[in-house]
Amino acid sequence: MSGEDQVSRVAEPRVSGVPEPRVPDPLSVLLVEDDDAIRRSVQLALERYGYRVTVAADGLGGLEAFRAGGHDLLILDVMLPELDGIGLCCRIREQSQVPVLMMSARGDALDVVAGLEAGADDYVVKPVDTAVMVARIRALLRRATFHEAVIAGPPERDGGKPLVFGDLSVDTLGMEVHRAGELVPLTPTELRLLLEFAATPGVVLDRRKLLRDVWDYGWEGDTRVVDLCVLRLRKKIGSGRIETVRGFGYKLVRG
Numbered sequence: 001m002s003g004e005d006q007v008s009r010v011a012e013p014r015v016s017g018v019p020e021p022r023v024p025d026p027l028s029v030l031l032v033e034d035d036d037a038i039r040r041s042v043q044l045a046l047e048r049y050g051y052r053v054t055v056a057a058d059g060l061g062g063l064e065a066f067r068a069g070g071h072d073l074l075i076l077d078v079m080l081p082e083l084d085g086i087g088l089c090c091r092i093r094e095q096s097q098v099p100v101l102m103m104s105a106r107g108d109a110l111d112v113v114a115g116l117e118a119g120a121d122d123y124v125v126k127p128v129d130t131a132v133m134v135a136r137i138r139a140l141l142r143r144a145t146f147h148e149a150v151i152a153g154p155p156e157r158d159g160g161k162p163l164v165f166g167d168l169s170v171d172t173l174g175m176e177v178h179r180a181g182e183l184v185p186l187t188p189t190e191l192r193l194l195l196e197f198a199a200t201p202g203v204v205l206d207r208r209k210l211l212r213d214v215w216d217y218g219w220e221g222d223t224r225v226v227d228l229c230v231l232r233l234r235k236k237i238g239s240g241r242i243e244t245v246r247g248f249g250y251k252l253v254r255g
Contacts, residue, residue: 026050026051026052027051027052027072027073027141028051028052028053028054028070028071028072028073029046029051029052029053029054029071029072029073029074029075029137030053030054030055030056030062030065030066030071030073030074030075031043031046031053031054031055031056031075032055032056032057032058032059032061032062032065032074032075032076032077032080032085032088033055033057033075033077033080033103034057034058034077034079034080034081035077036057038077038126038128039055039057042075042128042130042133043055045130045133045134046133046134046137049134051137054071057081058080058081058082058083059080059081059082059083059084059085059087059088060082060083061082062074062076062080062083062088063083063088063091063092066092066096071098072098072099072141072144073098073099073100073101073137073140073141073144074092074098074099074100074101075100075101075102075103075137076088076089076100076101076102076103076115076120077102077103077105078102078103078104078105078111078114078115079105085102085103085115086114086115086118087118089102089115089118089119089120090118090119092119093118093119097185097186097187097188098144099121099140099141099143099144099187099188099189100119100120100121101120101121101122101123101124101133101136101137101140102115102116102120102122102123102124103123103124103125103126103128104123104124104125104126105125105126109224112222112224113224113228116224116225116228116229116232117228117231117232119187119232121140121143121187121188121189121229122136122139122140122189122215122225123222123225124136138216139215139216139217140188140189142216143188143189143192143214143216144188162178163198163201165198165201165241165252165253165254165255166238166241166253166255167179167180167238168237168238168241170194170195170198172195172198175191177191177194177237179236179237179238184236184237185236186233186236189214189215189229190229190232190233190236192214193210193214193226193229193230193233194233194237196210196213196214197242197250197251197252198252200252201251201252201253201254202251202252202253202254203251204245204248204249204250204251205249205250205251206248206249207223207226207227207249208223209249210226210249210250211223211225211226214226230242230250240253241253
């Protein structure tokens, strides 16, 4: 599929007659895409929505741009020269928990799984629907902003007792998670997911509910996003802490 075909729905955002909302304080997005037509069209579309966009055409260029700092969110294509999007996401996750949105040309299951396992928070499939992409960007940024706002909150909020589940301690005010006394680095999405479980320990939460409450999906989303985020979370807090209830969903184990 040519670049022109893949951006056929990007060049003109579908907003159903509603004016394109602007971002009050421009947020910075790093877009890493090797196809010139797609990169330019996505860049222009995001700029029309008020985002400040930095672009790179390959994985190494994207890594250099990321290291320069100042980005609120990253959009990475899976298939990139020099360093592919999966490898780039892994390198970024070694240093940062910044929100990451992956783009896949095929929506191939292996691409999706690999990207989410590498630490991406969500993904979109080409040809990209700008309205969908912007909605997912906003959802990712809301989670990140909520995380930062709570951490920067007034000192009097720090008096609450953390929730304790075995060797896992969840500070819902300071937004920190410790396991056996060691700080566990979580992305905003992973933290929101854990908080959702911690609010109702022992209660089974189905995937659709988690998509709505954690990912802010107002439409039918891909439940693999939930499954892979749970997998990443288990690796960080202990594989037995979140239990699968087949045919229903997941629950946080109390003890």
